[in-house]
Amino acid sequence: xxxxxxxxxTRKEQRAVDSQNRLSSxxxxxxxxxxxxxxxxxxxxxxxxxFRPENDVRRTxxxxxxxxxxxxxxxxxxxxxxxxxxxxxINSFIITIPGVIxxxxxxxxxxxxxxWIDFKGRNFLFAAVxxxxxxxxxxxxxPLLSQYVRWGLAGTYWTVWLSHTIFxxxxxxxxxxxxxxxxxxxxxxxxxxxxxxxxxxxxxxxxPLLVPAIASFGIFQFLWVWNDLxxxxxxxxxxxSPITKFVASLQGSFGGSWHLLSAGAFISMVVPLVVxxxxxxxxxxxxxxxGVKG
Numbered sequence: 001x002x003x004x005x006x007x008x009x010t011r012k013e014q015r016a017v018d019s020q021n022r023l024s025s026x027x028x029x030x031x032x033x034x035x036x037x038x039x040x041x042x043x044x045x046x047x048x049x050x051f052r053p054e055n056d057v058r059r060t061x062x063x064x065x066x067x068x069x070x071x072x073x074x075x076x077x078x079x080x081x082x083x084x085x086x087x088x089x090i091n092s093f094i095i096t097i098p099g100v101i102x103x104x105x106x107x108x109x110x111x112x113x114x115x116w117i118d119f120k121g122r123n124f125l126f127a128a129v130x131x132x133x134x135x136x137x138x139x140x141x142x143p144l145l146s147q148y149v150r151w152g153l154a155g156t157y158w159t160v161w162l163s164h165t166i167f168x169x170x171x172x173x174x175x176x177x178x179x180x181x182x183x184x185x186x187x188x189x190x191x192x193x194x195x196x197x198x199x200x201x202x203x204x205x206x207x208p209l210l211v212p213a214i215a216s217f218g219i220f221q222f223l224w225v226w227n228d229l230x231x232x233x234x235x236x237x238x239x240x241s242p243i244t245k246f247v248a249s250l251q252g253s254f255g256g257s258w259h260l261l262s263a264g265a266f267i268s269m270v271v272p273l274v275v276x277x278x279x280x281x282x283x284x285x286x287x288x289x290x291g292v293k294g
Contacts, residue, residue, distance in 0.1 A: 050075055050262035057259040075263040079250065082260070085267075088246035092226060092271075094157060095242050099164035099225040100218055106165065107172030107217075108210070112202050114173070115180040116188060126177065132170040140166075141234050148235065155237030163235055164225050172217050179213040180206060215282030223272050243268045 045062045051071040052062065065071075079085070113119070114126045144163060148154045153162075183206065191205045229244040236242065247268055251258035 046262050046265060049259075050266050054259045057262075075260060076267070079260050079263040079267060082246075082250065084241075084246055084249075088241055088243045089271075091236075091240050092242040092244075092268075095160050095164075095232070095236070095240070096222060096225045098157075098161045099168075100221045102161060102165040103168040103172045103221060104214060104218060107169055107176050108202075108207075108214075110169075110173045111176035111180055112198075112206065114177045116201070117198070126173075129170050129173050133174070137167055137230065141230075145234060155235075155240070157236075157240055159235035160231060160240070163231050164221075164228070167231075168221050168224070172221070175217050176210065176213055179210060183209055212282050215279050219276060219279055219282075222275055226272050227268075 048062045048065055049057055051073065052065065053070060053072050053074065056064075056070055110129070114122060114129075144166075145154065145159075148159045148162075153159050187205055188201055191201050196204070226242075227244060228242075229248060232242050232245050236245070247261060247264040250260040250264045
């Protein structure tokens with residue numbers, strides 16, 4: 001390596017060190033702590049509310065618990081005894097798992113084509129896919145519902161699966177394409193010299209390196225599909241209702257049981273929280289990975 005290249009590498013390393021020092025400074029730590037506190041306050045208030053008696057919830061705010069602490073598990077017991085909870089949880093799993101797997105599989109194939117296959121109009125098509133991210137979901141609901149009715153799929157799991165796949169594909173293709181482009185071209189060329197075709201290159205060379213990126217998008221997609229209410233309200237029939245529709249229905253026809261919403265919200269948060277914690281290391285690697293070190 002030449003002296004100029006060595007000096008250039010040293011400057012890059014110095015900038016990285018300076019950036020790391022700024023992010024780890026006491027001021028940055030204080031700002032991060034303050035943001036975390038303000039971000040946590042609404043969740044803490046919801047958690048406190050979920051353990052307060054119904055009369056206290058209706059009369060006073062959650063912050064008064066510090067002056068007059070009074071907790072009870074009755075809200076959770078009433079929520080767990082509500083009809084439809086188990087069925088809605090099962091429906092959420094049935095909706096979410098295919099709603100995560102389907103866009104990832106399609107996006108992997110599309111991202112590979114955009115990244116490593118040279119064909120006419122590739123850049124234009126990729127820009128068009130990227131532009132689809134700015135299309136509001138709301139403007140697509142009526143056309144999609146009309147099409148599902150013509151296909152005879154209205155009110156089934158397929159309508160929700162297809163909708164989440166359609167809405168998640170643009171972001172998935174964009175993220176996976178950018179991650180693939182960071183992989184050194186020398187790896188692909190070496191595999192092709194050894195006689196590997198597109199299938200072997202994809203499965204044996206690229207796919208093992210894409211695990212952090214797949215996990216990162218998978219977490220985002222899982223959280224979005226699990227917490228979705230709009231798509232479920234429009235496309236899912238009553239017998240296919242997920243946990244979000246169940247939580248929304250807890251308040252009753254005239255809002256007489258709205259105090260159950262806080263407990264229902266935390267019950268619905270258990271699964272996404274477990275998924276995020278279990279895949280956190282992949283999530284961080286996917287966010288920080290900017291290339292492959294050899």
